[in-house]
Amino acid sequence: ILELARSASQRVGIHVEVDVGMCRGGMQPDEAVRMVQMALRAPCLELRGVMCHFSSAGTSAETTCHEHAVFAKALQSMGPLPATCCVHAAATAAAIHDCHSRHDMVRIGLGWSGHVPGSRGRGHASSLIPAIRWRTELTHTHEIEAGSSVGYGRKWITPQATKIGIVPVGYADGVPPHAGLTADHQGARVAVYSPRSGMEQPIGTAPIVGAVSMDQMAIDLGSLPCGIDPSIGWTIDLVTPTVDGPTSLIGFAAACDVTPHQFLAGIGPRVRRMVVSPPIVQSSSPQAAAV
Numbered sequence: 001i002l003e004l005a006r007s008a009s010q011r012v013g014i015h016v017e018v019d020v021g022m023c024r025g026g027m028q029p030d031e032a033v034r035m036v037q038m039a040l041r042a043p044c045l046e047l048r049g050v051m052c053h054f055s056s057a058g059t060s061a062e063t064t065c066h067e068h069a070v071f072a073k074a075l076q077s078m079g080p081l082p083a084t085c086c087v088h089a090a091a092t093a094a095a096i097h098d099c100h101s102r103h104d105m106v107r108i109g110l111g112w113s114g115h116v117p118g119s120r121g122r123g124h125a126s127s128l129i130p131a132i133r134w135r136t137e138l139t140h141t142h143e144i145e146a147g148s149s150v151g152y153g154r155k156w157i158t159p160q161a162t163k164i165g166i167v168p169v170g171y172a173d174g175v176p177p178h179a180g181l182t183a184d185h186q187g188a189r190v191a192v193y194s195p196r197s198g199m200e201q202p203i204g205t206a207p208i209v210g211a212v213s214m215d216q217m218a219i220d221l222g223s224l225p226c227g228i229d230p231s232i233g234w235t236i237d238l239v240t241p242t243v244d245g246p247t248s249l250i251g252f253a254a255a256c257d258v259t260p261h262q263f264l265a266g267i268g269p270r271v272r273r274m275v276v277s278p279p280i281v282q283s284s285s286p287q288a289a290a291v
Helices: 002-007 029-041 059-078 092-097 111-113 249-255 262-267 288-290
Strands: 012-018 045-052 085-086 133-138 140-144 161-169 189-193 205-210 217-220 235-239
Touching: 012 029, 012 059, 029 045, 029 059, 045 059, 059 092, 092 111, 111 262, 161 235, 235 249, 249 262
Parallel strands: 012 045, 045 085
Antiparallel strands: 133 235, 140 161, 161 217, 189 205, 189 235, 205 217
C-alpha cells in the first residue's frame, strides 16, 4: 500500500477493515491496529475510515453483539482517530436492531428496497416502505387436461384440468430456476390483476408451475377464485411493494430458495427499470439529492 501511495501524485485515502468474524476480508484486530497506526504516520496516506462487517446481523443478536465487542476493542486500541476518519460497521439489519453499531455512517444494504434482511427483521419491516415491484403481463393462455405435464423434465403434472398462463420472463431475466411448483418443491406465487379491478389490488395469486425456462414460465391460472378467467394482456406482478406475503420481495425470494440480495442482483438487463415516484427523503445538499 505504501509503495502504491508513494507513486501517486496525491495522498491516497484508505479504509481499514477489522475482521471480526466474517473471514471474508480485512485484517485480524491486532493487524488492523498496526495498519491504522502506520497510516496515521505515513504522509502519503489519509485514513478515511475504519470498518467491520457483521456476519449474522439479520439472524443472530448474540453473534452480532460479540463481533461488535471485538470491533470496539480494536477501536479503543487504535487511540484517537482524525475527525475526518469515518467509523462504520452496520448495514441495514444492524442499523435497525443494534443502534450502538451505527457509529459515524451506515451502509444501507437491503434497506434501499424497503426491507430488513433476516429473521430478526420481521418485526421491524413496517418501519420501512417497500419500494420494489416487478411487473409483466400474460402473453399466452391455454387449457390443459388432468395428467398433463408442464415444462421441461415433466416436473409438474396437473392433478386436474386447468388453465395455464405464460409469462415472458425466465431464468435469463433473473427468475430463479427453483421458482416453480414441482412434485418436491412448493415454489413461488405471482399476483394476478384484472383490468376491471384496477392495478393496485390483485384478484389473487397463482403458482409458478414446472421448470422455469430461459425467457418464459408457466403459471396455473386454474388456482384463482372461481369465475375468474384471465386472458392475454392481464397484468402479472412477480414482486409487489408489500411488507410480507408470497409476492413480497422477502416472500418471493424465500420461495425460490435464494436471499433477497441474490434475487435483486440476478435481475437481468432485459428487465426495464423505471422510477415511478420521487424520493421520499428530500435534501438541500446537491450531493445528497443526486444520490
